[in-house]
Amino acid sequence: MSAERTGVQTRIxxxxxxxxxxxxxxxxxxxxxxxxRDSTRQRVKDAAEKLGFVxxxxxxxxxxxxxxxxxxxxxxxxxxxxxxxxxxxxDALSAGQMAVLLCDTRDDHVREAHYLRSLAxxxxxxxxxxxxxxxxxxxxxxxxxxxYAFTPSTDEADVSITLDDAAGSALxxxxxxxxxxxxxxxxxxxxxxxxxxxxxxxxxxxLGSHLVAPPLFGEWSERWGRQAVDVLARQAPDVDxxxxxxDQIARGVCDRLRESGRSVPGDVAVxxxxxxxxxxxxxxxxxxxxxxxLEELGRVAGQALLALIDGGMAASASVAPTLVIRExxxxx
Amino acid sequence: MSAERTGVQTRIxxxxxxxxxxxxxxxxxxxxxxxxRDSTRQRVKDAAEKLGFVxxxxxxxxxxxxxxxxxxxxxxxxxxxxxxxxxxxxDALSAGQMAVLLCDTRDDHVREAHYLRSLAxxxxxxxxxxxxxxxxxxxxxxxxxxxYAFTPSTDEADVSITLDDAAGSALxxxxxxxxxxxxxxxxxxxxxxxxxxxxxxxxxxxLGSHLVAPPLFGEWSERWGRQAVDVLARQAPDVDxxxxxxDQIARGVCDRLRESGRSVPGDVAVxxxxxxxxxxxxxxxxxxxxxxxLEELGRVAGQALLALIDGGMAASASVAPTLVIRExxxxx
Numbered sequence: 001m002s003a004e005r006t007g008v009q010t011r012i013x014x015x016x017x018x019x020x021x022x023x024x025x026x027x028x029x030x031x032x033x034x035x036x037r038d039s040t041r042q043r044v045k046d047a048a049e050k051l052g053f054v055x056x057x058x059x060x061x062x063x064x065x066x067x068x069x070x071x072x073x074x075x076x077x078x079x080x081x082x083x084x085x086x087x088x089x090x091d092a093l094s095a096g097q098m099a100v101l102l103c104d105t106r107d108d109h110v111r112e113a114h115y116l117r118s119l120a121x122x123x124x125x126x127x128x129x130x131x132x133x134x135x136x137x138x139x140x141x142x143x144x145x146x147x148y149a150f151t152p153s154t155d156e157a158d159v160s161i162t163l164d165d166a167a168g169s170a171l172x173x174x175x176x177x178x179x180x181x182x183x184x185x186x187x188x189x190x191x192x193x194x195x196x197x198x199x200x201x202x203x204x205x206x207l208g209s210h211l212v213a214p215p216l217f218g219e220w221s222e223r224w225g226r227q228a229v230d231v232l233a234r235q236a237p238d239v240d241x242x243x244x245x246x247d248q249i250a251r252g253v254c255d256r257l258r259e260s261g262r263s264v265p266g267d268v269a270v271x272x273x274x275x276x277x278x279x280x281x282x283x284x285x286x287x288x289x290x291x292x293x294l295e296e297l298g299r300v301a302g303q304a305l306l307a308l309i310d311g312g313m314a315a316s317a318s319v320a321p322t323l324v325i326r327e328x329x330x331x332x
Numbered sequence: 333m334s335a336e337r338t339g340v341q342t343r344i345x346x347x348x349x350x351x352x353x354x355x356x357x358x359x360x361x362x363x364x365x366x367x368x369r370d371s372t373r374q375r376v377k378d379a380a381e382k383l384g385f386v387x388x389x390x391x392x393x394x395x396x397x398x399x400x401x402x403x404x405x406x407x408x409x410x411x412x413x414x415x416x417x418x419x420x421x422x423d424a425l426s427a428g429q430m431a432v433l434l435c436d437t438r439d440d441h442v443r444e445a446h447y448l449r450s451l452a453x454x455x456x457x458x459x460x461x462x463x464x465x466x467x468x469x470x471x472x473x474x475x476x477x478x479x480y481a482f483t484p485s486t487d488e489a490d491v492s493i494t495l496d497d498a499a500g501s502a503l504x505x506x507x508x509x510x511x512x513x514x515x516x517x518x519x520x521x522x523x524x525x526x527x528x529x530x531x532x533x534x535x536x537x538x539l540g541s542h543l544v545a546p547p548l549f550g551e552w553s554e555r556w557g558r559q560a561v562d563v564l565a566r567q568a569p570d571v572d573x574x575x576x577x578x579d580q581i582a583r584g585v586c587d588r589l590r591e592s593g594r595s596v597p598g599d600v601a602v603x604x605x606x607x608x609x610x611x612x613x614x615x616x617x618x619x620x621x622x623x624x625x626l627e628e629l630g631r632v633a634g635q636a637l638l639a640l641i642d643g644g645m646a647a648s649a650s651v652a653p654t655l656v657i658r659e660x661x662x663x664x
Contacts, residue, residue, distance in 0.1 A: 002634065027612045069433075072434070079415075083411075083415070086434075087436060090434065090436060097451065099433050099434075099454060100434045101401075101431050101432065101433060101434070102418070102422065102431075102433070102434040104419060104422060118431060122431060130464075191389070221614075222614050223614075248610075248614075278580075278610065278611075279610075282553075282554050282555075
């Protein structure tokens with residue numbers, strides 16, 4: 001671990017010595033100030049990088065008026081959807097030399113207000129707001145750049161980076177149609193969730209007359225997947241494909257089909273949504289599903305925040321998911 | 333959201349006015365300096381709290397030599413085990429007015445070294461190190477207080493807060509024995525993992541002669557649970573309870589027992605380990621299992637770090653898990 005120790009202890013005098021310049025010149029080169037030749041500035045930067053010199057972030061913060069720190073607020077206790085968003089955002093932000101202050105509000109307004117005051121007092125340069133739901137939330141009220149990731153703001157003037165649920169669902173529907181399936185059902189989550197409705201709409205718009213019944217709304221669970229197979233056995237016994245709104249639902253669908261003597265994908269092709277490994281890979285058979293690309297979503301949000309902090313512009317955007325093909329539609 | 337806005341904009345002049353004191357007196361009262369009556373100090377603090385005044389953390393940091401910021405390093409990309417540890421630690425630290433800087437090393441030594449330099453440059457007051465494995469790791473080399481959480485340090489002089497795997501496993505073994513089961517098998521993860529071995533040892537020490545075979549080591553998966561049932565069908569067809577090293581293994585065990593015509597818990601009682609809701613509750617039947625109390629573990633680690641930062645002492649400790657009883661051992 002001696003390399004790290006060297007990094008921690010490196011002083012600007014070491015950088016100046018290695019670059020063969022005075023301490024004043026080294027300081028100007030690293031701070032981007034003063035009149036220096038480009039070659040000199042580069043030599044100092046190379047020396048700093050070689051020695052792992054990072055300067056005193058606190059001093060830099062005071063001189064620049066920036067803290068090179070952003071807050072990240074989640075209502076989700078870092079759940080399954082938030083984690084990849086955080087990772088992607090952290091990726092983009094640390095490439096911009098920003099450190100991330102973690103704030104978990106646990107869906108508590110008082111806690112959120114406390115964190116916003118604390119972030120303001122610490123002078124963070126900006127905030128990313130995320131959560132577990134794709135349903136819009138009220139904006140936070142702070143006087144610094146803010147980007148919403150996954151969970152959009154209700155204010156359309158805000159910058160919100162969201163997932164294109166309908167496009168993902170259209171992808172799996174087209175895949176199932178391309179396999180020649182004719183009698184297709186859609187089984188998804190609760191109708192009060194924007195993502196459930198958009199996933200149903202995205203699939204329905206592609207399936208048209210091949211839809212055997214209106215989309216079945218229920219809950220985000222394996223149990224609902226099993227129940228939905230029983231419902232379809234009465235409503236549409238000749239169904240040959242089931243497009244599901246989540247991997248959990250799809251796993252339940254596969255289990256009940258197998259237990260009732262129908263093969264997947266031989267008799268019925270099944271698709272999921274999320275590409276959540278513990279469900280999609282543990283399912284029998286493993287699930288064809290939709291990769292949400294949440295890490296990419298977080299990266300786009302981080303880049304948007306960096307642009308705003310630097311005084312530039314950023315626009316709301318949606319990230320398109322991708323199709324992952326496995327045995328639940330194409331056999332082993 | 334106007335309450336938050338008020339909080340953000342509150343100045344010390346507002347606090348002084350509400351408390352009916354001079355700005356200098358308000359400042360001394362809040363910083364704990366100067367000669368003031370206790371009642372005056374309390375009046376200022378009450379006013380500050382009422383107005384949501386938090387002061388300028390940067391100014392406070394410079395005057396105290398502390399940044400009221402700690403780094404949290406994980407190798408786990410905030411996986412299933414790390415998340416609750418982080419939540420618990422954040423709980424303890426924010427109660428101590430500390431903000432948490434998030435650093436995800438993604439199991440990359442270069443990235444870890446970069447983060448350690450960045451944390452040192454930012455002058456954090458301490459670091460919590462965590463990860464996804466209960467196997468010990470090499471210590472980090474920094475000159476500030478460090479506490480290891482879940483993943484211990486190989487250096488016994490370091491402060492490591494760990495999970496008592498053997499105690500958790502002994503709990504489920506005693507529960508299964510208390511139900512009168514006589515022919516009991518242990519199925520767990522890979523033998524190279526400390527947690528797999530300790531869980532097997534903890535159960536074996538309680539089960540003694542009721543163990544039908546040496547513990548079966550495999551992998552942390554549902555598939556291994558299903559395979560293990562087939563192995564036991566040959567080795568010990570009269571097994572009446574299976575103590576599993578994880579909820580995933582236990583879920584696979586339940587599935588294969590049901591598919592081979594044996595009832596759970598009627599013919600065979602089954603226990604898991606982790607209390608991971610998507611496995612333990614989705615299992616048919618839901619699993620009797622062990623709650624790891626990782627949030628408590630994180631809280632203990634956060635408190636230990638606060639003690640070290642304040643110049644006090646902290647000792648390594650292990651957190652005892654608890655038993656959660658569901659239908660896989662006691663029927664519906």
